[in-house]
Amino acid sequence: MFSTYQIILPWLAIILSITSLFLSSWIRIPAPHVLLLPLGVGAPEISPWLFILNLLSLLAAILYIHQPQIQIFASIFSLIGLILCSSVLIKIAPTQVQMAVAIKKGLGENYSTQIPPQLSAKMQSQPFSLVNSFTGIPLEKVRHKKDIFATPAGEVLEIEVYQPPEVGKYPALVVIYGGAWETGYPHANYEFNQYLAARGYSVFAIDYRHAPKYQFPAQLDDVRTALNFIRQHAAEYEADPENMILLGRSSGAHLAMLAAYQPDAPPIRAVVSYYGPVNLTEGYNQPPQPDPLNIRAILKTFLGGSPQELPDEYKIASPINYVTRPLPPTLLVYASRDHVVQAKFGRQMYETLHKAGETAVFLEIPWAEHAFDAVFNGVSNQLALYYTERFLAWALFRQ
DSSP states (O other), rough: EEEHHHHHHHHHHHHHHHHHHHHHHHHTOSSSSSSGGGHHHHHHHHHHHHHHHHHHHHHHHHHHHHHHHHHHHHHHHHHHHHHHHHHHHHHHHHHHHHHHHHHHHHOTTTTTSSSSSSHHHOSSSSOOOHHHHHHHOOOOOOOEEEEEEEEEEGGGGGEEEESSSSSSEEEEEEOOOOOOTTOTTTTTHHHHHHHTTTTTOOEEOOOOOOTTTSSTTTTHHHHHHHHHHHHHHTTTTTTEEEEEEEEEEEHHHHHHHHHHHTOOOOSSSSSEEOOOOOHHHHHHHHHSSSTTHHHHHHHHHHHHSOTTOHHHHEEEEEEEGGGSSSOOOOEEEEETTTTTSSSHHHHOOOOHHHTTTOEEEEEEETTOOTGGGSTTTSSHHHHHHHHHHHHHHHHHHHH
């Protein structure tokens, strides 16, 4: 029995060292293919877990591998993994500081004083909690229902509603999922919707038609239809139609900005863009490297051709071209290592809004990849959530 353990444990230690380094390597290696993108997205977000895994693999190598050369290689693998994980963890504090400065720059030094104390008490008390990384961000029970808000061309479009536990009248937060305008469903990121509903929002997660069967502007039309539906049924859903905020992710963020920036948009108090495309022409002409999703093919499918073939369509579909009139305050949250929607486009949107005198906040997460908030208790989403909920509250209660 003892000899069996002597044989198995060294091999387990070797496998653990290789596995921990493989997973940790995606903190730095950009995913070259869509099938590998989940690794690139997830690795930085679970870096506290990976740090522990690499530490355990190092201890296992020291204790159980007795051949010197193999022990050295396994230990080096684990040490490299620890360094990769540390490259995220050591940046958390300075990133918190940068985000705090950015939101004060956009909203004012004393923006937090405009948030009612009873609302502040329900928010995350700190931008990052190591405990929450391991145990999860606490979620409370809320009311949840589904409905159908439209059937354009026979396509059933659903809406998921998350409501606070108590009956009342609450601000309306409209959430639009991402998926390259081709895939997705309203139930995506349900933890986020549940979290905010528990903090006093009527959250509406809406659907829209997908490319290639339906090209732009069908998606925008569906979002606008959903907004009208919510306003018409506001009393039924305990929502305040005059206190409505739009929030989207990726292609959903693109639609949120477009809908909020339309000249005939209903009253919108603010809009939040998580890594949303803003300039589709430049996005086509300057694809990321590597380009795991093939951005040019996605844009062609969405709009029906290239910018050279359809320059007007690309212009009309780009939110950055609507910064010509007073707009709702905008929060832009982007990832420095995004290989789908590059952070430079979010920064370009911020600079355009800022130059036009619009209220805008730009937050950039240096280690994150596209769709970082898919890991709800991940490092990046904790930071984004902390400032997002404060931005939402400020937008609703500012004087």
